[in-house]
Amino acid sequence: MRTPADDPGAAGPRRNRRTVAVRRARAVLDALDHLIQGMGTALLSFAALLSVLLIVLLCAVGVGLVLAPALPRVVRAIAERERTRLSRWGPEMITLGPAPGRGRAVLGDRALRRELGWLAVHGTLGLLVGAVGATLVVNAAQNVTYPLWWRLLPPDDAAPTLVFWSVTEDRDALAVAALGVLMAAAFTVVGPELARLQAWPGRRLLAPPPDADLSLRVAHLSATRAAALDAHATELRRIERSLHDGAQSRLVGVTLLLGATRRALARDPADAEALLDRAQDAAEQALAELRAVVRGILPPVLADRGLAGALDGLAADCGVPCRADVDIPGRCAVSVEATAYFVMAEALTNVSRHSRARHAVLTVRRRGDRLLLRVQDDGVGGADERAGSGLAGIRSRIEAHDGRLTLTSPPGGPTILRMELPCGS
Incomplete structure (x- = not known):
C-alpha cells in the first residue's frame, strides 16, 4: 500500500x-x-x-x-x-x-x-x-x-x-x-x-550627497583599474606556471628521450623502439597540457556554443545537481563572456567543494546593458569571502569589468551569489 x-x-x-x-x-x-x-x-x-x-x-x-x-x-x-x-x-x-x-x-x-x-x-x-x-x-x-x-x-x-x-x-x-x-x-x-x-x-x-558622486566614482574606477591589473598579473603568473611545470617539462623529457633514442639506434634497435614509444607518450601529454592552458586563456566552447551553451555544460559537469536557466539574447563582448564563464565555473566549484548542497540553480539574464548572473544552492551557508574559497578571485574578476558582486549566505543557507557585468547595449 x-x-x-x-x-x-x-x-x-x-x-x-x-x-x-x-x-x-x-x-x-x-x-x-x-x-x-x-x-x-x-x-x-x-x-x-x-x-x-x-x-x-x-x-x-x-x-x-x-x-x-x-x-x-x-x-x-x-x-x-x-x-x-x-x-x-x-x-x-x-x-x-x-x-x-x-x-x-x-x-x-x-x-x-x-x-x-x-x-x-x-x-x-x-x-x-x-x-x-x-x-x-x-x-x-x-x-x-x-x-x-x-x-x-x-x-x-x-x-x-x-x-x-x-x-x-x-x-x-x-x-x-x-x-x-x-x-x-x-x-x-x-x-x-x-x-x-x-x-x-x-x-x-546617510547616503552620500550628489556632489560626492564624481569623487566616489573616480575612487571606484581607480580601485577597479588596480584590481584589473592585479587580475591580469595573476593570470599571467598562472599561465607561466602551467607552461613551466607542465608542457615545458614534458617537452624537455621528449628531447632527452629522442637523444637517447639516437644513441640507442647504433647499439640496440629494440631499445630504440621502446624509447620512441615513451617519447611519443610524453609528446602527447605535452600537447594535452598545452590544450588545457589554451582553454584556460579563452575556452573554445564559448566560440563554438556561445555563453548559454558553455554555461549549460558547466551546470551539467557540476558535482552537485545543478539546473541552468540561461536567457541571453544575442552575444556579449568576448571579454565579458569569458569573465562570466570563469566566475560561474569558480562559483560552481565552490558549491561542489564547500556547500554540502543537494541542489543548485544557475540563472543568467540580460537586462539592457547589464548581464545578471546568479548562483543559488541549498547548502549549509556561512560562506565567507575572507576564508579563501575563491570568492575573492571572483570579486576581482567582476570588479575588473566595473561590475558588482553581492553574497548572501546566512548560517544554514541558502547561499546566493549575485553578479552584474556591463555588456553594452
Whole structure:
C-alpha cells in the first residue's frame, strides 16, 4: 500500500511549505537582530542629541564654545557606525571619512547637516521603534512560558505586564500563554516592517550627497583599474606556471628521450623502439597540457556554443545537481563572456567543494546593458569571502569589468551569489 510519504507528488508541497517556514523564521530573526542593533545606535544618537542640545545651551554662557569642536567628530562617528550596520543588511553605504574640524567648513558641510537630521530622527523614532519591537518579543517570550513559573511569584505580583486580568488558577495562566502566542504571531508580521522603518532614516539621510558622486566614482574606477591589473598579473603568473611545470617539462623529457633514442639506434634497435614509444607518450601529454592552458586563456566552447551553451555544460559537469536557466539574447563582448564563464565555473566549484548542497540553480539574464548572473544552492551557508574559497578571485574578476558582486549566505543557507557585468547595449 502506498503511503503519502512515498508519494513524490506529496513531498514537493511539504518541502515548499518547509522552505517557506524556514525563510519566514529567518526573516523574523533577522528583523529582531536589526532592531536590537538599531537600538544600540539609537541610544548613541539619543545621547549625542542630548549633548548637542546641552552644548547649544552652554554656548550662551561661553562654556559650550570649548566643547563644540568635538561635536562634528562625534556625530560623524555615530553616523559611520550606522552606515556600517546598514551595509551588513542591504546595499552598501559608503563612508565619508573624517568630519570637518571647525568654522565655516562645519557650517557648509551638507553631509554633516544631514547627519544631524538623522541623529534627531534615529535618536527618537528609531529608539521608539526598537523599544516597541523588543518589548513585543520579550513579553511574548515571558507570557508563553508563564504557566511554567507563575506559582513561584508572590501573590501580589501574579500577573505579567500587558495582562489586564488577575491570575489565580491554571486557566488564567494558560490565557496569558495564549496572549503570548498572539504577540509572537504579531511580531512575525510587523517585525520585518519595524526593522525597515527603523532603517529608513539612515538609508534616506546617510547616503552620500550628489556632489560626492564624481569623487566616489573616480575612487571606484581607480580601485577597479588596480584590481584589473592585479587580475591580469595573476593570470599571467598562472599561465607561466602551467607552461613551466607542465608542457615545458614534458617537452624537455621528449628531447632527452629522442637523444637517447639516437644513441640507442647504433647499439640496440629494440631499445630504440621502446624509447620512441615513451617519447611519443610524453609528446602527447605535452600537447594535452598545452590544450588545457589554451582553454584556460579563452575556452573554445564559448566560440563554438556561445555563453548559454558553455554555461549549460558547466551546470551539467557540476558535482552537485545543478539546473541552468540561461536567457541571453544575442552575444556579449568576448571579454565579458569569458569573465562570466570563469566566475560561474569558480562559483560552481565552490558549491561542489564547500556547500554540502543537494541542489543548485544557475540563472543568467540580460537586462539592457547589464548581464545578471546568479548562483543559488541549498547548502549549509556561512560562506565567507575572507576564508579563501575563491570568492575573492571572483570579486576581482567582476570588479575588473566595473561590475558588482553581492553574497548572501546566512548560517544554514541558502547561499546566493549575485553578479552584474556591463555588456553594452
